[in-house]
Amino acid sequence: MEKSQSSSPHTSPHDPNNQYDDVPPPPYHELEATEWSPLSRGDTGITHDGRIDIDLSSRLTKSLVKLVPNEDDQPTHDPSHRFTIQRAWNIRLNIVIQVVGSRGDVQPFIALGQELQKYGHRVRLATHNVFDSFVRESNLEFFPIGGDPKELMAYMVKNPGLIPSMKSLKEGDIQRKRTMISELLDGCWKSCVESDPQSEQPFVADAIIANPPSFAHIHCAQALGIPLHLMFTMPWSSTKAFPHPLANFKVGEIDPEKINHASYGIVEWLTWQGLGDVINKFRHSLDLEPVPTTVGPVLAEVLKIPFTYCWSPALVPKPMDWPSHIDVCGFFFRDPPPYNPPREIDAFLREGPPPVYIGFGSIVIEDPGKMTTSILEAVRMCGVRAIISKGWSNLGEGVSDTKDVLFIGDCPHEWLFQHVTAVVHHGGAGTAACGLRNACPTVVVPFFGDQPFWGEMIAAAGAGPKPVPHKLLTSQSLCEAISFCLAPEATTAARRICSQMVTENGVTAAVQSFHANLPFEAMHCDVTPNLPATWMYKKAPIKLSKLAAQTLIAKGVIGQNDITSHETNPVSIINTRWDxxxxxxxxxxxxxxxxxxxxxxxxxxxxxxxxxxxxxxxxxxxxxxxxxxxxxxxxxxxxxxxxxxxxxxxxxxxxxxxxxxxxxxxxxxxxxxxxxxxxxxxxxxxxxxxxxxxxxxxxxxxxxxxxxxxxxxxxxxxxxxxxxxxxxxxxxxxxxxxxxxxxxxxxxxxxSGTRKRIRIARMGEGDFLASKAHEEDMRVITKNFERLRGR
Structure with missing residues (x-):
């Protein structure tokens, strides 16, 4: 049933009277490769979106297809268990979360950081400088890594499939991007070992959580010898179920499932060709050996890095060929921030039926004036009211509001999407999740990355039309897409998905996944079990935390030369030879x-x-x-x-x-x-x-x-x-x-330079912790150590 045009603008679509709230969610199930539609057939129907066209006759494609595992080699896992281990966690870690991307990429990790803090972890979110206040206002520690997300977004809009256009080459975009990546890599490393920029409190990471585009994660983890956990909003692990979201191919003589699997290696291979030398230069600065070209593109999979995907299994279930260290946990939603709408937004919502939301967030559009004209004409043709978010492109510049159209600045989607009848956006995972969580039929206008993927998934679920690529967007196509969303069938589908999502808690599940994949036995200190081990006592197999080691040194129980670094998760990169x-x-x-x-x-x-x-x-x-x-x-x-x-x-x-x-x-x-x-x-x-x-x-x-x-x-x-x-x-x-x-x-x-710097940083943090410790705690540390040493 379509949302009532006369309902109050302050009524949630999933209130107690909503008939769809009583519909039980389907049981969590694993996805068979043959179930996938439409992507398992390689027929996404998307064109002009800049994805990578895979040449099925190329040598690279044929080589990677040969490496696709057979059915007998597939991992098996129990569909009834979402995670490898369910256990309580009591070790308080220094966790750095490294995120590269737009505000929509950062926001889910704010929710994750807040959940991690509940376990006593010290959480530092390392991202672009422009998100300083956004992170700190959420009571998380912030560390700037540099890079301009606006420039990154502009580059991705012009080169959505990673392969640079001639225009980008002529304008020097490639060299600027490589320079920015170098800056981000250096910033990510500093986020692991440098003190807080404001409080100057020492910090050395005990674990890293990162999204794949931050690139530095594996190399920082290897240098420190600590665990890494990747989390992302788009598929990044090889599967036969569906192709890489950046890949595009037509079904040919090769089995589509094998091409799906190989597409991940192809995209990674092309990415490594463009950035491999930059990454190896970064590794050289950390005193690490260069990664061989044959290993670099598949490093995360070869090392079996734990991976958590933050989307709803109700929308995209976990494929059967993903092993147990890969989880699908649900979308990450932060606690809605306190928000009182400006007078003009409140008045607009009250003065008529629920409007349609239209906005493209952090996308940097090349011709915002033309886009504004198309949007306004589509709104007029549909006969609907609309709230249009100006975003980073400043849509509507120089255009006045009317009784049916309101241009707005920043406004929390968690609040706004409760009061609209449908949403039109770029298809970012966070925005898509928020729309579906509020039972909003959705039009996706993709620009790059995973946006076409989410548009296809929403369309397959019936909660929106086929995605409309931004290069093909006209007032007519947008009007038709909005009309699709206003039909009862789309509203019913959106409410059905909403009823399933409200039973999930993606952030809680992701933290369980993170804890389950940590090497517990290697991580806990033998003297202070609630703190992570950083040192190993040379004269006996006793693991020591930063606090324990510095306390024992300060008390004269041991000397600085009696301890050596303890790697809780050593990483070795082996160049495998086939013949x-x-x-x-x-x-x-x-x-x-x-x-x-x-x-x-x-x-x-x-x-x-x-x-x-x-x-x-x-x-x-x-x-x-x-x-x-x-x-x-x-x-x-x-x-x-x-x-x-x-x-x-x-x-x-x-x-x-x-x-x-x-x-x-x-x-x-x-x-x-x-x-x-x-x-x-x-x-x-x-x-x-x-x-x-x-x-x-x-x-x-x-x-x-x-x-x-x-x-x-x-x-x-x-x-x-x-x-x-x-x-x-x-x-x-x-x-x-x-x-x-x-x-x-x-x-x-x-x-040995990097190892020495890490040692100095860890001892510095230990000194700080020891200076804040109570005398009784220090006596307990000494007593426990002497007992373990056998004296």
């Missing part, structure tokens, strides 16, 4: 890149030193120093590449070949230093030689038993191939693994 050909090829590419970079440095750096020098002696000295550094880097790249990287790639590639014909390959321990390198070399040599020789007998024998003469022939072939590959890997590994370990030991000793 010797691609392995060696990738290694050669990396070596040539390093040598080219060093050669460039030999030429460019001396010239740069001349520009920054005045005295002749200084110029000569700087030229000599710069040239020497360049030659040194060139020699290191050449030596390491030929003596370590090429043999290592070949050894790992030959070792992996038996996988190609179904044989399980024994995994070896990670090479972290010279000692582990020699251990791996010895074990790999012994296993390779013994198993290679044994296979010459075993494979023909088993083949004969199972397949007769033909099986014998196949067995001889497999045994011979196994002997050659395993013994070759064994021989190469004698040099490769120790060499790799020695290089890592040297690097660990030389690249």
């Amino acid at each position: 010797p050909v691609t392995g060696v090829g990738s290694a050669c590419t990396s070596i040539v890149s390093d040598m080219t970079s060093a050669t460039k440095g030999m030429i460019v750096d001396p010239y740069t030193s001349i520009q920054h020098s005045t005295a002749t002696t200084t110029i000569t000295k700087n030229i000599a120093t710069s040239t020497a550094k360049g030659i040194g880097k060139f020699n290191i790249a050449l030596f390491k590449g030929t003596i370590v990287e090429l043999p290592l790639a070949a050894a790992e590639g030959f070792r992996a070949i038996p996988k190609l014909y179904g044989e399980e390959v024994k995994q070896h321990e990670e090479v972290k230093d010279w000692s582990s390198g020699f251990r791996v070399a010895g074990k790999n040599f012994a296993h390779g030689m013994v198993d290679g020789v044994h296979g010459l007998v075993r494979e023909p024998s088993e083949g004969l038993k199972s397949g007769g003469g033909l099986g014998l022939a196949k067995g001889v072939g497999k045994g011979t191939l196994g002997f050659l590959t395993k013994t070759t890997s064994a021989a190469l590994g004698i040099v490769a693994y120790p060499g790799d370990g020695i290089c890592k030991s040297i690097r660990h000793a030389a690249k």
Whole structure:
């Protein structure tokens, strides 16, 4: 039933008299890949939205399709359990939430931060400087990371599918974006280790929560050795159920489900091509090794980073092929802020039937005047009243309000959407959620990103028309879309979704998901169990918090040199080799890149030193120093590449070949230093030689038993191939693994600056906490430590 045009503007659509409030929500269920419609068919019906057209015949597509897991390889999980573990959490953490995006991207994380505070966590929200007051007014700690969200939004509107247009290239947008990403990466790192800008209270993160576009998250977590949890409002994890929201393809000869899965890798691959060098430069500043090109695009999935999606499972259920460390929790809603509407808004709502809301929030529209004209004409054609939000594009500039149209500034959607009959917006997840939560039929006018995805989902649920891309928006198409929303069928569908969403608490569920995926045993301090462990006592396996360690040092119980950093979640990035050909090829590419970079440095750096020098002696000295550094880097790249990287790639590639014909390959321990390198070399040599020789007998024998003469022939072939590959890997590994370990030991000793800075920052926070602690608490800490130490 359509909303009554005579109802009070202050009546919620889900009041006690609403018949749809009594409709029970459907049971939470997992999504079969074949259930998805329309996206499982690859037929989204969206054009001119800038998404990435996937060429099904390209080499990249065909390569990634081969990596799609088979049905037998799919993870299984119990649909009745939303989370991996349900447990109480009593460790108070320093949590930094890193968010890049618009106000709509930041707002859900404010709700999350407020919920985390209820568990005693200290929560810092790190985002763009312009959101300072927005965050602090919510009683959360704020840390500025730089970057201009308006510029980001403008870039995304012009390049919605990530691939830059010629106009953007000519206007220099790409270089500005890369410069901004560098600024954001640096800001995100500072948010993990620097004191509060206002109170100057020390802060070192114990855990990181981030949205994927912040990019720095995995690298900051690796440098600190702490847990990371990703949260986002759009699909970012490979699934056969539906394609990446930024991908566009037509069904061809390849199975659509496989293309859906591969589309995530393709989008990540293209993103890495544009930003990989910027990210590796950032990693260099943290004393981390560069991420290989073959690993960078799939880093989060390879490392199995926990992921929480903040949308309603009533709208998009969790796909069956997502593993247990990925959750779908529901939309994040903050507690509605106190709000008294301005007189003009209150009067407009009272003077007529409920209006339609039209607004595009943080979107920076290229021609706001033309958009305003189209909107006003559509409103007139539909014969409706409208509240139009000016937004960042300042819609309606120079246009006067009328009895049927009111232009407004910032106004909380939580309040406003209770008083409108339908909403028209860009399709941001937060705005879409708020509209559906208030039973508002919705028109989505997508510009970029996940907006077409949410428009399709709303249309599939019947709560709105097919999305109308902004480039195709006319007064006629907008009028038709609004008319669709005013029909009884759309109102009924919107109320049905609303009745399901009111039973969910996405923020509470997300915090449960976050806690469930934390490494509890590694995180708690043995002396103060309600605080996270940061240090390890060298003389006994006792984990210590910042407060406990500094208290014991202050009391003279232990010295500073008696403790070493404790990583609660160590991260190792391994460059997996599929075979010797691609392995060696990738290694050669990396070596040539390093040598080219060093050669460039030999030429460019001396010239740069001349520009920054005045005295002749200084110029000569700087030229000599710069040239020497360049030659040194060139020699290191050449030596390491030929003596370590090429043999290592070949050894790992030959070792992996038996996988190609179904044989399980024994995994070896990670090479972290010279000692582990020699251990791996010895074990790999012994296993390779013994198993290679044994296979010459075993494979023909088993083949004969199972397949007769033909099986014998196949067995001889497999045994011979196994002997050659395993013994070759064994021989190469004698040099490769120790060499790799020695290089890592040297690097660990030389690249210690970041570790030292982290140590100083953690001890500084410990000093601050100890200065605020009561004497009785310090006595308890000392007593507990002495008991654990056995004295």
